[in-house]
Amino acid sequence: MVIITSCKKDEYDQAKQLATDEKLINEFVAANKIENVKRTDDGLYYVIIEPGTGSVVYNANTAVNVKYSGRLLNGAVFDSNTTGTTLTLGGLIYGWQLGIPLIQKGGKIRLLIPSYLGYGQNAIGSIPANSVLDFDVELVAE
Template sequence: MFKTRLFLGFFLIVATFASCKKESYNAEKQAKIDDGLIADFIAKNGIAAVKHSSGIYYQIITPGSGDVSFNSSTAVVVNYEGRLLNGNVFDKSSSAATFVLGRLIQGWQIGIPLIQKGGRIRLIVPSTLAYKNQSPGPGIPENAVLDFTIDLISAQ
């Protein structure tokens, strides 16, 4: 009887703690935090970036040429490097990579159409337009602002 009560008591304590939620994700609050981090980062590093109405910051290094009309099913062929704001590289293409634009993080969906074939862009993507409060894998923590350099080889 004592063991049953002890087990039941332990179960209730664990259930109580398990039911306590972390503060729910607030995208608006996180966007303000990210914007401050990005503004600080571009000022400290002398980056001539422009803020897009979406919240990403971008620097068109080479605009490219052509008249690709981008949509969610556009296949883009790119070379890229992704870094955290501390400079750590979390991903880098070793050869040309092909993606469907609509399957990429929102920051890329917004930023890549700002250039054309042969263009190069730097995108500084707030976490709210990347992986939000999720970690997609090792190297990218939750709520991470991401800094990409992307070469658009082709799009169709």
């Protein structure tokens, strides 16, 4: 006799994950005394350090040259570029697509990105699944 059983994996609950991410972000902001944090309607947390100058209207095809550092909330750096790299806005994680248009050339912004605006349930390299991401981004040129 063969008995077949199935194990139901925990289903992803986006609302529950968002609540967890927002709690982590708010605790991180308070613990690190980060001032002037704003939140978009989409859930991106950001601080404009320098707005930059210009009047570029961004779209998915806009090429941007950026310097950046990406960290997990524990401070572990998972990626950085200090010389500048050109990327197409539409090819970036959604948190960047929302954040970059908030500044212009020469602008600097800090992005605190809930997991669903980053890599979501997917582990990417040294970034665990459901990770909140912390980026410092400088827009060198559009």
